[in-house]
Amino acid sequence: MRRRDLYDAASGGGGPRLLPWTSPEGKPCYLSTDGRGYLSTLADSIETVQLSLGQELLEHAREATAPGAPTLSATEYRWLARRLTEALADALRVADSRGQRLPDPEEVDEGA
Numbered sequence: 001m002r003r004r005d006l007y008d009a010a011s012g013g014g015g016p017r018l019l020p021w022t023s024p025e026g027k028p029c030y031l032s033t034d035g036r037g038y039l040s041t042l043a044d045s046i047e048t049v050q051l052s053l054g055q056e057l058l059e060h061a062r063e064a065t066a067p068g069a070p071t072l073s074a075t076e077y078r079w080l081a082r083r084l085t086e087a088l089a090d091a092l093r094v095a096d097s098r099g100q101r102l103p104d105p106e107e108v109d110e111g112a
Contacts, residue, residue: 017101020090031043
């Protein structure tokens with residue numbers, strides 16, 4: 001399957017899309033979409049920001065834990081652990097959302 005075909009398949013048509021945010025009660029939010037509306041674009045942008053922030057945080061953590069780096073306080077390590085946990089949760093949610101939108105390989109083979 002070509003890259004554009006994969007993108008089109010992942011953008012919609014596979015059921016509701018898992019959004020990168022939760023309800024006030026912490027429940028997952030879904031969107032029924034073709035992948036081209038305002039909320040889909042907003043969700044794509046938020047996912048991009050979440051992944052970028054996670055990358056920046058990972059770089060900070062690597063620097064903070066590198067040999068010879070100044071020792072952080074317990075509060076600073078706890079802050080770092082909390083932010084890394086949040087970033088990992090965001091990345092896993094993005095991966096889950098994008099994975100749900102990929103076409104089933106068996107269906108792709110049948111259509112070829």
